[in-house]
Amino acid sequence: MRRDPVALAPETVNHVTYHATGSDVFAIDDHDRDAIVAFLGKTVQRYQLDLHDYCVMTNHIHLVVRAPHGNLPRAMQYFLSGVVLRFNRRHGRRGHLVQEPYAPKPILSEEHYLSTRAYVAMNPVEANLVSHPRDYRWCGFGGGGVLTPRPDATIRALVEAQLELRKMRLATLG
Numbered sequence: 001m002r003r004d005p006v007a008l009a010p011e012t013v014n015h016v017t018y019h020a021t022g023s024d025v026f027a028i029d030d031h032d033r034d035a036i037v038a039f040l041g042k043t044v045q046r047y048q049l050d051l052h053d054y055c056v057m058t059n060h061i062h063l064v065v066r067a068p069h070g071n072l073p074r075a076m077q078y079f080l081s082g083v084v085l086r087f088n089r090r091h092g093r094r095g096h097l098v099q100e101p102y103a104p105k106p107i108l109s110e111e112h113y114l115s116t117r118a119y120v121a122m123n124p125v126e127a128n129l130v131s132h133p134r135d136y137r138w139c140g141f142g143g144g145g146v147l148t149p150r151p152d153a154t155i156r157a158l159v160e161a162q163l164e165l166r167k168m169r170l171a172t173l174g
Contacts, residue, residue: 010070013052014104015116016063018080021099025059026083028091033138036061039082041147047075051148053116055123055139062120064107064140076102118158121151125166133159 020026027033036056040063044051049072053064061083067075084097107113117140124136133141140148141159151159 009106010068011066013050013064013066013107013113014072015107015120016065016072016076016102016104018061018102019099020059020097024097026061026087026097027056027058032087032090035086036083037138037143037147039086040079043075043079043082044147046078047071049075051140052113053120053140053148054143055120055136057123057127057138062123064113064116064120072104073102076104114154114158117151117155118162121155121159122162122166125163132163 018026027036033056037054040051040054040056043049044065047067048069050066050068051063052066053062055062065072080098080102087097088094107116121133121139121141124130124139124142125133130136130142133139136142137144141151141155144150
């Protein structure tokens, strides 16, 4: 079933999330994750996007992005089709890999922006892949400033607070 195109204001920052279908994944190994990050960089450059943050997980991808030229739907189509095509070729599979169509969530306040950035940074920690987001190279926090600027003091403080809350939560569980 075809959907109407999503109308987005060029000045709006959006949280875009893609989930793999069922038990499928976007990344089986580091090579897949590196390729996704490289293709994201190519997409950002080609469509002149402002990428604020990202995180490539095994079965989902987060992007915090703005499209000043109003071309986010086209950019996301290019990005995702390239990721799926490459994955399918490399792993000898065919068909869909994405659970849902593109559905950006506009970020409409500074508080929402900061909480989204912290949420995206904490994904690999919550998945028990690393103990700190700086140790996960496939996200903006740990990416070394390659695709996105290094996190500023506010984002770092929010992440540190979330890490402390997580530590306390885990301590009470056992």
